[in-house]
Amino acid sequence: MKAIVYDRYGPADVLRLADIDKPEPGDDEVLVRVHAAGVDYGVWHVMTGLPLLVRAALGLRRPRNPVLGRDVAGTVEALGANVTTFRVGDEVFGTCGGSFAEYACVPVARCVPKPSNLTLEQAAAVPVSGLTALHSLRDAVRTGDKVLVIGAGGGVGTFAVQLAKAYGASVTGVCSTGKVDLVRSIGADDVVDYTKADFADGTRHWDLILDTGGMRRLSHLRRALTPRGRLILVGGEGGGRWLGGMDRALRAILLSPFVSQRLGGVLSVERGEDIEELRTLVEAGKLTPVIDRTFPLADTAQAIRYLAEGRARGKIVITI
The missing domain is CATH 3.90.180.10 (Medium-chain alcohol dehydrogenases, catalytic domain)
Known part of the structure; x- marks a missing residue:
């Protein structure tokens, strides 16, 4: 073959x-x-x-x-x-x-x-990107939450926007100029073009931030969270050759017990029952x-x- x-x-x-x-x-x-x-x-x-x-x-x-x-x-x-x-x-x-x-x-x-x-x-x-989004949001999103998805136009991000909406959240997507229309088309209530505006400028705050970009500092992300908001980090881009961006998730986990916000990463384990859940969501028209x-x-x-x-x-x- x-x-x-x-x-x-x-x-x-x-x-x-x-x-x-x-x-x-x-x-x-x-x-x-x-x-x-x-x-x-x-x-x-x-x-x-x-x-x-x-x-x-x-x-x-x-x-x-x-x-x-x-x-x-x-x-x-x-x-x-x-x-x-x-x-x-x-x-x-x-x-x-x-x-x-x-x-x-x-x-x-x-x-x-x-x-x-x-x-x-x-x-x-x-499967892979859908599972990552599912495992990030399924137990984290509450109905009525304001959710920010960074990297909303990417592989995981496009699933995350749709899942957060399916779970009853108001969703803001962060992406580049060329992806703004796409992110709106999949259900985002608002979109921030990061080349033109900073979502962490202090004017708005979100209950949950899912960062699929992997580059931004924890301090920058925390400025956009509510006092008891949740931050979920996906991916390990950037960083050094040994840990890449994984060190950022480790620092988030170590910091979380000492602040009012909940900070951490996600471990996405591939299981048939979760792939079946994705299939159900797709067939119900909630995920495309x-x-x-x-x-x-x-x-x-x-x-x-x-x-x-x-x-x-x-x-x-x-x-x-």
Whole structure:
């Protein structure tokens, strides 16, 4: 089969299209003929091995799994010995290791039927970014809250705006000029163009701030919170080579017990029941993936470069 592989950490130049053996599903896996796979910043971190701390899980000197990709949507091709919940031919979506390939083995614990109102390409945009937004907001948003989503036009941000609205919040999105119309179109009550205004100028305050941008100082973010507001940090962009932006989340957790505001990050664990919840929200019309553009498998390196430029409106999807 064709797959995007890499044998060393680095920029997108380390990726290559190669012929490798088709995988065999384990007892609790399904073999999926991949139709599409989403691209997110996690892919960039896995490819570069940055921050260096992540290599403890990925492989210290070189990646243990040579095939990149995590979001997956496609058709079940074969069943593991213990699989009874799917049949060959079912359309599914979920997460796995190595989805930038013609075939991938997907654990049944992280795989559910595709939403009936989405194409496979649309479904591939949902799992990783949708789960991050879900785990950030599901237990944090209260009806009537004023919520600020920083990075509202990005992969996680577009899901977060819609979820916060579904949970009964008034939502303000923060984004660049080129994404303002998009953020309004997905339900934001107000939008701040960060190139023209500072949301933390002291004129407004929010009950909950979700920062998917990963760059702003904690002191800056706290100025925009109500006295008992909540700050949730997503992503680890910026920072040094060892911890990247993760040190900001650690500092937030350490500071939180000593201030009236609640500060912290989010740990997004991929579970089938949560992917099923996303499917329910999508089919109810409360959540719609936003796709900026698609790239063929052979152009995966170009897709990741485009993501790293920060201009993508919503998600990028690889088609196979």
